[in-house]
Amino acid sequence: MPRIEARRRLADLAGRALIVVLAAAALAPLFHLAATVTVNGVEAIVRSGAGFFTEPPDPTDPAHPGGIGPALWGTAMLVTLSTLFAVALAIPAGVFIAEFRRAGISRATLLLTLVLMEFPTVLVGLTVYATVVRAFRSLGVNQYGYSMLAGAVALALVVLPYMAVQASEALRHVPRELREAAFSLGASRLKTVYRVVLGIARRGIVVGVLIGVAKAAGETAPLLFTVGGFFNTYPGLLDPGGSVSLLIYEYAWQAQEGYHVLAWGAALVLMTIVAGLMLAARLLVREVRL
Amino acid sequence: MGLLPRLRSRDDRAFFILHLPTTYLVLLFLAAMLGVLVLYSYPELAREGLRIFTSTVWNAAEGNPEAEHYGLAAAIYGSIYTGLLALLVAAPLSVSLAVATVEFVPRRLRGAVATLSDLMAATPTIVYGLWGLTYLAPAMARVMGWLHTHLGWLPFFSQPPPETGTMFATAGVLLGIMATPYAAAVIREAYSMIPWHLREAAFGLGATRFEAIRILLSTIKPSIVAALALAFARSIGETVAVALVIGNGMNITLSVTSPGITVASLIALQFPVAGLYRYMESALFAGGLALFAIGVVVNAVAVSFMKRWEEEIGHA
Numbered sequence: 001m002p003r004i005e006a007r008r009r010l011a012d013l014a015g016r017a018l019i020v021v022l023a024a025a026a027l028a029p030l031f032h033l034a035a036t037v038t039v040n041g042v043e044a045i046v047r048s049g050a051g052f053f054t055e056p057p058d059p060t061d062p063a064h065p066g067g068i069g070p071a072l073w074g075t076a077m078l079v080t081l082s083t084l085f086a087v088a089l090a091i092p093a094g095v096f097i098a099e100f101r102r103a104g105i106s107r108a109t110l111l112l113t114l115v116l117m118e119f120p121t122v123l124v125g126l127t128v129y130a131t132v133v134r135a136f137r138s139l140g141v142n143q144y145g146y147s148m149l150a151g152a153v154a155l156a157l158v159v160l161p162y163m164a165v166q167a168s169e170a171l172r173h174v175p176r177e178l179r180e181a182a183f184s185l186g187a188s189r190l191k192t193v194y195r196v197v198l199g200i201a202r203r204g205i206v207v208g209v210l211i212g213v214a215k216a217a218g219e220t221a222p223l224l225f226t227v228g229g230f231f232n233t234y235p236g237l238l239d240p241g242g243s244v245s246l247l248i249y250e251y252a253w254q255a256q257e258g259y260h261v262l263a264w265g266a267a268l269v270l271m272t273i274v275a276g277l278m279l280a281a282r283l284l285v286r287e288v289r290l
Numbered sequence: 291m292g293l294l295p296r297l298r299s300r301d302d303r304a305f306f307i308l309h310l311p312t313t314y315l316v317l318l319f320l321a322a323m324l325g326v327l328v329l330y331s332y333p334e335l336a337r338e339g340l341r342i343f344t345s346t347v348w349n350a351a352e353g354n355p356e357a358e359h360y361g362l363a364a365a366i367y368g369s370i371y372t373g374l375l376a377l378l379v380a381a382p383l384s385v386s387l388a389v390a391t392v393e394f395v396p397r398r399l400r401g402a403v404a405t406l407s408d409l410m411a412a413t414p415t416i417v418y419g420l421w422g423l424t425y426l427a428p429a430m431a432r433v434m435g436w437l438h439t440h441l442g443w444l445p446f447f448s449q450p451p452p453e454t455g456t457m458f459a460t461a462g463v464l465l466g467i468m469a470t471p472y473a474a475a476v477i478r479e480a481y482s483m484i485p486w487h488l489r490e491a492a493f494g495l496g497a498t499r500f501e502a503i504r505i506l507l508s509t510i511k512p513s514i515v516a517a518l519a520l521a522f523a524r525s526i527g528e529t530v531a532v533a534l535v536i537g538n539g540m541n542i543t544l545s546v547t548s549p550g551i552t553v554a555s556l557i558a559l560q561f562p563v564a565g566l567y568r569y570m571e572s573a574l575f576a577g578g579l580a581l582f583a584i585g586v587v588v589n590a591v592a593v594s595f596m597k598r599w600e601e602e603i604g605h606a
Contacts, residue, residue, distance in 0.1 A: 008498055015500030020394060022386030026474065027403075029467045030410040033421045093312035100306065103295035109313045112320060114596075115589040118520055120527030122554045123323055123585070126578045130326040157319060164312075189305040211412070218414025221529035224558055245416045249530045252420050260424075267417045278412050282405060 034271075041268020044261045052265055056232045059251070059258030068266050070234045071247040074227070075273075077148055077235070078243055079216050082155035086216075087209055090160050094167025094205075095193055101172065110168065116161035122221040128154040129225035136238075146228030146240035154222035159212040166208025170201040207281045214277040218270060220245040244270045327579040334360060334572035342576055348540050350567050360573035362553065364540040366580055368458070369526050369552040372536070375462025376469055376525040381518055383466070384473035389503055391474070392482050404478065411471035419531030422464040423456075427535050430463060431455030434547045451547040456537035459546035464535055465528060469521035476520065480513035480599065481506065512599040519592035526584055529554040553581045 004012075044065070045052045051067050058066030097113070100106040128150050137145025174197045182192040198205070220243075223229075228240030229250055235241025242250075244266045251259040251266075297303045334342060338360065345361025387407065395403050434451040441447050451457055484506050492502040507514070537549025538559055551559075557574050564570040 004496075004498060008501070012498035012500040015503070016394075019386045019390050019500075019503070022382050023390035023394075026383035026387040026470045027407070029426075030406070030471065032425065033413070033418065034410070036421060036425060037417060089312070089315060092309055093315065096309040096312045099309070100295040104293035105313060106295070109316055111593065112316050114593045115586060116316070116320070118523045118527065118589055118592070120529070120554055120581050120585050122527065122529040122557055123327070123578050123582055126330075126557065126575060127323045127326045130330050130575075131322070160319075161316075164316075188301050190301075190308070193305075214412055218412075218416065220414070220416045221554070221558065224529070225561055245414055245530075248416045248420055249534070252423055252534055263420055267420055270414055271417055274412055274414060275409055278409055279405075282408075 037264065037267050037271055040261075040264035041271075044265030045268070047261060048265070053269075057247075057251075057262050059254070059256060059262055062256070062258040062261055065258045065261045068231070068244060068247055068262060068269065071231050071242045071244045071266065072269065073234050074148065074241040075217055075243040075245070075270075077237070077241075078152050078155055078223070078227070079213055081149070081152035081237075082159065082216050083209065083213050085152065085156035086160045086163050086212060089156075090163035090208075090212075091167055091198070091205070093160075093164040094171060095198075097164065097168035098171035099193060101168075110165070113161045113164050117165060119161075120221075121158050121219060122224070124154050124157050125222040125225045128157070128222070133226055141238050142240060144228050144240050146226060147238050148227055148235050148241050149237050151223045151227035151241075151243070154226045155216045155219055158219055158222050159216050162215065163208050163212045166211070167201075167205050170204025170208065171197060173204070174200045203284055207284050210277050210281040210284075214274045214281075217273050217277070218245055220249050224249075244273075324582060327575055327582055331572055331576035331579050334569045334576055337569065338573075342573065343580060346540050346542060350563075350570055352566055355568035358567055358569045360570065360576075362556075362573070362577050362580055364542050365551050365553040365556040365577060366584075367542045368536070368550040369554065369581070369584065372458060372461045372465055372532065372550065372552055373522050373525040375458065375546065376465035377518055377522055379463055379466025380469040380473055380521050383470045384477055384517065384521070385507070385514065387470060387474040388477035388481050389507070391478055393499075393503065404475075407471045407478075408475055411475055415468060415528055415531045418464060418468050419534040422460065422531060423534045426464055426467075427455030427460050429455070430457070430460040434459050438547055445544040446546050449543070449545040449547045452537060452549055454537070456535050456549060457539075457547055458536070458550040461532050461536040461550065461552070462546065464531060465525040468528070468531065469525055472524065473517040473521040476517035477510070477514055480510040480517075484509055510599070512595050512602060516592055516595035516599055519588065519595055523585065523588040523592050526552075526588060527554060527581070528552075529558045533558045553577045553584075557581075 047063060048065055048067050053067055053072060054069040055067035056070055057068060097106050097110045132150040132153055133145045136147055178196055178200060179192055182196040223243055223246050227242060229242050229246055230240050231242040231247050248263045248266045251263040297306055342360060342362055344363050346364040347359045347361045349359040351357035391400060391403050431451050431453060437447045438450055488509060489502060489506060492505045532552050533555035536551060536555050538551055539549030541548045541550055557577055560570060560574055564574055
């Protein structure tokens with residue numbers, strides 16, 4: 001072992017200590033958040049029992065504040081619909097980006113999609129408000145113009161860029177030999193890509209979709225001006241309604257305890273949904289790119 | 291390499307044309323967003339001119355549209371200021387977390403730490419908002435109160451913090467906490483992909499562990515910059531979590547202990563009442579327009595750094 005100067009040894013020790021302390025400081029609030037959501041959330045669910053998942057909220061009675069049934073139903077509806085919309089558009093977009101990756105037009109599409117990936121989602125909400133909600137209002141679909149459909153459209157637009165990029169990444173890594181084999185059997189390009197290449201890349205695509213679903217479940221801003229924020233009745237497709245995320249936002253503002261109990265319970269439900277989806281994605285592939 | 295791909299057969303051409311609408315779709319989406327924002331902000335833009343981006347007045351007058359005046363300067367300033375505060379928090383934390391996960395966490399625990407950190411990156415921002423309002427804001431009120439008493443001569447702590455703890459500092463710290471696991475995931479990926487021979491070379495020259503880490507970090511600078519730029523982009527676009535903890539004050543000040551506002555949170559906070567006034571909704575769409583411009587620039591910068599890093603890996 002060569003001798004290391006005391007000064008460098010000290011700097012090494014201090015530097016390593018600093019990294020460990022800062023890493024611990026990064027994790028500490030995350031642990032605290034996970035712990036408080038669990039403790040407060042479990043307490044909320046215990047207060048209301050199984051009804052927490054089905055009943056409408058009753059925040060006037062903190063001892064038994066009812067549940068988040070309609071909001072949970074709303075989230076399920078919004079996530080299912082938006083995933084259907086987004087997947088139907090994201091896969092052809094991903095195919096386009098991956099198949100013509102050398103062409104300028106496809107590189108430009110990829111760049112725009114990447115820019116949209118972390119774009120402020122509140123702008124998507126404004127756009128859908130100005131188009132779908134305003135149109136529904138003037139058409140008299142319902143008295144407010146807000147609808148679950150508008151919310152699903154907004155969420156689909158939010159997750160679409162992410163799913164398209166993930167799909168193109170998954171398709172890009174399919175070995176060339178497999179396409180050549182399909183072509184040599186006389187398959188058309190359409191058949192080759194959608195039957196062979198897509199089939200091999202399906203794991204990566206499914207992971208992208210799962211993370212997209214998790215994103216959609218947690219998004220709040222695109223729903224602020226689109227679904228209306230009603231948490232007491234189970235909404236239909238063209239009715240105004242709410243979601244679990246929106247319920248947390250609206251109830252966090254309220255002063256009474258009952259609202260906060262419900263918000264924490266809703267936060268636990270939301271975190272459980274998102275964690276479940278993320279773990280499912282992680283089981284499919286080891287490294288998940290966010 | 292041209293704009294269009296080389297299409298060798300009719301089959302190729304049909305395939306290309308069939309998929310062309312997806313490009314239009316992305317373009318249409320961006321264009322629709324921009325078009326809607328311009329169209330809806332026009333009434334107020336025409337009335338106030340560019341003053342709307344430089345004034346801090348937010349004067350809603352019910353039943354008297356002539357007296358309504360809206361300025362977005364405070365909100366635009368607040369978006370950038372809280373974004374920078376978030377970077378100040380997230381930069382050291384995320385780099386340390388990424389390095390510590392790869393270097394110091396025992397191999398058996400590494401997967402668990404990485405999973406936990408990624409889970410927190412995926413946790414909905416509204417959950418952070420609820421936590422920030424309930425636990426972070428009161429804690430920040432105490433910390434900032436202390437800083438104000440002892441370091442009040444600094445412009446950053448010149449104002450007494452509000453009792454609720456909702457202020458610039460709380461929003462910045464919350465955004466930083468939210469951005470840390472996300473940025474750490476990007477940096478960790480880059481750091482674990484550094485070729486092993488670089489590490490061996492550093493130790494071979496007699497570098498200490500910390501010196502080696504610094505050398506290795508210097509090789510992934512573009513990815514660190516990209517991660518932080520993405521974190522900044524996320525912070526600027528964050529709406530509900532910020533709305534809950536920023537305090538809703540139209541202030542342009544260096545003081546982090548003052549209540550503030552950002553463009554996204556202004557839109558979220560004022561939209562529910564905008565229907566009562568003639569021009570407020572239009573003013574909020576003008577805010578959306580400003581956010582659109584900032585969002586395009588910041589995201590384009592982040593993406594270009596990301597691309598540079600990917601290319602460097604490709605050459606290595």
